[in-house]
Amino acid sequence: QQPVQSPQAVILREGEDAVINCSSSKALYSVHWYRQKHGEAPVFLMILLKGGEQKGHEKISASFNEKKQQSSLYLTASQLSYSGTYFCGTEKEKWSYGGSQGNLIFGKGTKLSVKP
Amino acid sequence: DARVTQTPRHKVTEMGQEVTMRCQPILGHNTVFWYRQTMMQGLELLAYFRNRAPLDDSGMPKDRFSAEMPDATLATLKIQPSEPRDSAVYFCASGSPAPGLAGEAGSYNEQFFGPGTRLTVL
Numbered sequence: 001q002q003p004v005q006s007p008q009a010v011i012l013r014e015g016e017d018a019v020i021n022c023s024s025s026k027a028l029y030s031v032h033w034y035r036q037k038h039g040e041a042p043v044f045l046m047i048l049l050k051g052g053e054q055k056g057h058e059k060i061s062a063s064f065n066e067k068k069q070q071s072s073l074y075l076t077a078s079q080l081s082y083s084g085t086y087f088c089g090t091e092k093e094k095w096s097y098g099g100s101q102g103n104l105i106f107g108k109g110t111k112l113s114v115k116p
Numbered sequence: 117d118a119r120v121t122q123t124p125r126h127k128v129t130e131m132g133q134e135v136t137m138r139c140q141p142i143l144g145h146n147t148v149f150w151y152r153q154t155m156m157q158g159l160e161l162l163a164y165f166r167n168r169a170p171l172d173d174s175g176m177p178k179d180r181f182s183a184e185m186p187d188a189t190l191a192t193l194k195i196q197p198s199e200p201r202d203s204a205v206y207f208c209a210s211g212s213p214a215p216g217l218a219g220e221a222g223s224y225n226e227q228f229f230g231p232g233t234r235l236t237v238l
Contacts, residue, residue: 041229
């Protein structure tokens, strides 16, 4: 089941904040976030694992609500370089006690445009 | 600087022709993914391999698509015969899973995407 991202698109001025949401109808093992600039390949941003472990970098943070099967990506004090399409990728839980299904299902993306 | 490479970068072909796309994963990565990206569907997983063995190819139209890993340094995606609806950007990505519970594969670490093959079928 493909996760649902919202909003589909957002336009910001430099320095403004944005939140991108990702929700799934299935129990999740992890949520991954990627950013893709026009004409380029997706680039990894971070992983959020069930149990709260978070891995990532840059000035971007995220949360993962396991019970609600939702994740949110927070971009604060946006920069021009943040422009691009953000994808969440979800790993379904393989067993009730955990374990990964082994592959990502990506949402359709949120297009972020940061203007000067 | 380790990168995933894909060839060709662009391919224009006529309906009915065979198309072969190649991918060289990053050395040491044991998992290779094939994705297709279109405006309508976004990023779709077509197939993936771990240690050269196919784990899941349920995303591929079986009658025309095939994916193989003849060795650890080469993955191929073949379309025969090609159709206009196959026009898309095809990405290959590689990575390695993190350890999980009881020896099972855990969450995947970062996937490194190649630059993609832009396929146009006329």
